[in-house]
Amino acid sequence: MLIFLLELLPATLCLPLSLPLDCSDIHNHDSTKPSGVYSIYPGGPISPLQVYCDMETDGGGWTVFQKRFDGSVNFYRPWDHYKKGFGNIDGEYWLGLENILLLSMRKKNELRVDMEDWEGEKAHAQYLSFAVDPETLGYALHLGSFTDGGAGDALKNHNGMKFSTYDKDQDTWENNCARHFMGGFWFLNCHDANPNGLFIPDSATPHGPVLVSWETWKGDDYSLKSISFKLRLRTDIKCTCAT
Structure with a gap:
């Protein structure tokens, strides 16, 4: 019922500051707010959701839904975990x-998508639009036009794909991409990007394409630092938001 009611609301609806929909609402009201953990209300006033807000990158106002940087959280998880979310909001997490x-x-x-290698180099990829379908349609991914920030378009072949986990295979490969590459994602057959794969420290023995990677920047056998x-x-x- 909640999803049905939300579909009736305008796509650019803003709530009063006390009930921000996302980090951009918070930032637009007060651009001096620092990056950190905030409560937002995309599901309505009785469903607060804690997220990490990036208030600095490219003007700020970003709602972070995936974050990897230290390997403290296991991302090899079943469907239910990827559906509901897991991890630590002030650390590594998947929002759900x-x-x-x-x-x-x-x-x-x-x-x-922001990323960094172990040599301190940074790059990003940006897409004009982002949306996912409901669960009944596999949470399929829909991306708009790509702008390169040095990382290359590793999501090109993931666009339009349903989400897969090791216990819910929705990719086009004869095997299971999520099981083989150690994390859930919008896989085709299988990946040019594996952000939820195995986190490998720089000094560790190479593990091949199961690791956290962005193929169009560093290849599929380079483990990203973040x-x-x-x-x-x-x-x-x-x-136009209420103040």
Whole structure:
């Protein structure tokens, strides 16, 4: 019923500051707010959701839904975990497919993926739009046009794909991509990006393409030091919010 009611609301609806839909609402009200953990309300006033807000990158206002940087959280998880979310909001985490769906339904968002290698070099990839389908359609991924920030478009072949985990295979490979590559994602057959794969420290023995990777930047056998996926209201859309 909640999903049905949300579908009736305008795509760019803003709530009063006391009930921000996402990090962009918080940032637009007070641009001096620092990056950190905040409560947002994409599911309504009785369903607060804690998220990490990036208030610095490219103007700020980003709602982070995936974050890897130290290997402290296991991302080799079943469907139910990826659906509901897991991890530590002030550390590594996955926000949950249902929460990502709510965010993508409430506003027209852009996607940014930031990453860093073990030599301190940074790169990013950006997509003009981001949305996912409901669970009945496999939480399929839909991306808009790509802008390169040095990382390359590793999501090109993931666009349009349903989400897969080791216990719910929705990819096109004859085997199971999520089981083989150690993490859930929007796999085709299988990946050019594996952000939820096995986190391997720089000094560890190479593990091949099961690790956290972005093929168009460092190849599929280079383990990234960090990667994060984040959403923000598209900059070409203005939202008049209550103050």
